[in-house]
Amino acid sequence: MSDLNQPREAMEFDVLVVGAGPAGLTAAIKLKQLNPELAVCVVEKGSEVGAHTLSGAVLEPRALKELFPDVDPGLIPLATPVAEDKFIFLLDDAKSIAMPTPPQMHNEGNYIVSLGNVVRWLGQQAEELGVEIYPGFAAAELLVEGGRVVGVATGDVGIGKDGEPTDNYQRGMELRATYTVFAEGCRGSLSKQLMGQFKLRENCDPQTYGIGIKELWEVKPEKFRKGLTVHSIGWPLKSDTYGGSFLYHFGENMVAVGFVVGLDYSNPYLSPFQEFQRYKTHPAIAPTFEGAKRISYGARAINEGGFQSLPKLTFPGGVLIGCAAGTLNVPKIKGTHTAMKSAMVAAEAIAEAFAGDKPDEVTAYATKLQESWVWSELHQVRNIRPAFAKFGLYGGLINAALETYLFKGKAPWTFKNHADHDHLKKASECQPIDYPKPDGKLTFDRLSSVFLSNTNHEENQPAHLKLLDPAKAISVNWDLYRSPETRYCPAGVYEIVGADEGKPQLQINAQNCVHCKTCDIKDPTQNINWVVPEGAGGPNYPGGM
Structure with missing residues (x-):
């Protein structure tokens, strides 16, 4: 039997990047552009580059053009220039009104893309420059020595559910570097540890989040309007719940449709997945999908805190970039361009560090980011998302108009953000929501949806969803909130069994x-x-x- 405590093999690099998304790959590319001699490695937990990448997505090509001035973004597979923007208010389950498109959501010069294809393309560019990319390697552990991050360790493979090594056991590997760039995306597991260990969130607001749920459809040619983007607010969400939708026509007869719900909602009976399914039935939306075929499904949390929720970005031995730091611009519904720019700025600071005395902490990155267009862009829209939490839908819309047209992002105040987990009301204070059954044509259940995500995990492994106190699953979540995790999870991971017999237990389908x-x-x-x-x-x- 293999020994869980056997020494790990180690590899050494100049720079290690954790995460092969837009930010991580951009950082690697920029480093090699600036200093081809640097040994740069990218590790990615997905089975391939792009396997875990999910977004709307409309790409503002500003950062991409800075990274590759001679590249036409339209050459990226499926990239479709935006031809028309629409913005609608869904009043109820039958009525809607067209609204002026907010300036931040004007997409002239932007491209509807598959973000997975964008990062696959970036991965090819990185490898051509000599970057080593290792997909299928999950960074599971921080390596900290003398108060400094010196790299990460990948997870062991072949540990059974009982915690003991199986015949397939392989010890993880240490990946060590002078500097480690964390580009894990929203709510990265190691990034979360870093924020706690190095107190990176001491001087900022809590991060606030949304959940984005997306489907990809192949529609009938007569329903397809190449380059059209449609965004909506309103129904089916109540006015006290932040959220909205996107619907993008791109490629050939492809439509990406998605729904975002702010995770500061209060009713524990709300199901973001079910709200998304209801949204598709609206008469302003449903005709697009007549005779269409659903191809894929996915879900991902997104940062919504913006400027005032940005943590300290540097610590001894490393930096946070992109959505790991929280650079998404919520009013634009875009984060790829800001993530890529933050990565370029970090790469410049790291390259300068190598050219100098290689300080423990690359503080120049934070200074450079504050001098970049990312900082001014996020500062300008800092009050728009928190105003919806403060004033509700209608007050938030009024504030957005004032911020955009009157104050032009220079209001003499900054609204605060909040943590999402403490906003749930008790189940006894709320009404259950009666969601209609899926029809299997336009609306679907979660398990058939997960099937389309091609999700797969080695079954004989410890659950990667850990309950810090298992008793709370019933004494708190069930008794007080009627197990909201069974509704907010878009994949049916959490299930209460035995409730009818008076013995509820939480089952985790990891x-x-x-x-x-x-x-x-x-x-x-x-x-x-x-x-x-x-x-x-x-x-x-x-x-x-």
């Missing part, structure tokens, strides 16, 4: 997990801790998602 991180965010006592499963586990989103 094999269904699509790695959205919602449970880690929304659990009312922060009792669920999401850690990485074995490398290559999770969804495998196809090109187009």
